[in-house]
Amino acid sequence: ETIMHNLTANAIKALKNTPDATIEWSAKQEGEKTILSITDNGPGLDTEQANMLYTDNSITSSKTGFGLHLIRDLAKAIQCKISVSSKPGLGTTFTLAV
Numbered sequence: 001e002t003i004m005h006n007l008t009a010n011a012i013k014a015l016k017n018t019p020d021a022t023i024e025w026s027a028k029q030e031g032e033k034t035i036l037s038i039t040d041n042g043p044g045l046d047t048e049q050a051n052m053l054y055t056d057n058s059i060t061s062s063k064t065g066f067g068l069h070l071i072r073d074l075a076k077a078i079q080c081k082i083s084v085s086s087k088p089g090l091g092t093t094f095t096l097a098v
Contacts, residue, residue, distance in 0.1 A: 003074050003082070007038045007094050010067060014042035014092070030097075039093040045086040 008023065015021035018041060026037045049068070075082040075096065086092040 003071055003080070003096060004036065004038065006067060006071055006074075011038060011040040011042065011092070015040055018042050034098045036096040036098070037093055039091060041091040044088040044090055044092050045084065046088065049086075 004025070008025075011023045015023070020041070022041050024039045026035075026039070028035050072082065078098070081097040083095045084092065085095070
């Protein structure tokens with residue numbers, strides 16, 4: 001719940017200047033796993049920002065991944081796999097497999 005809340009808050013911030021802004025939540029069952037995703041049509045993430053989910057690098061600025069580090073750590077704590085797909089100018093999708 002906290003992860004989805006944080007990802008939604010991030011999407012809302014990212015969509016601040018996006019005309020016809022949309023956020024879409026999705027949930028589905030695949031075998032034993034529940035797959036949750038949140039997609040927005042915002043500006044997207046650059047490679048450095050997206051990589052914050054996958055690296056253990058130290059945080060040098062709150063604008064370069066502090067929130068994503070927290071999300072990553074929360075996902076690890078509940079043994080949840082998290083991934084991101086983003087295209088600059090087209091939006092971002094975060095997917096959680098529980």
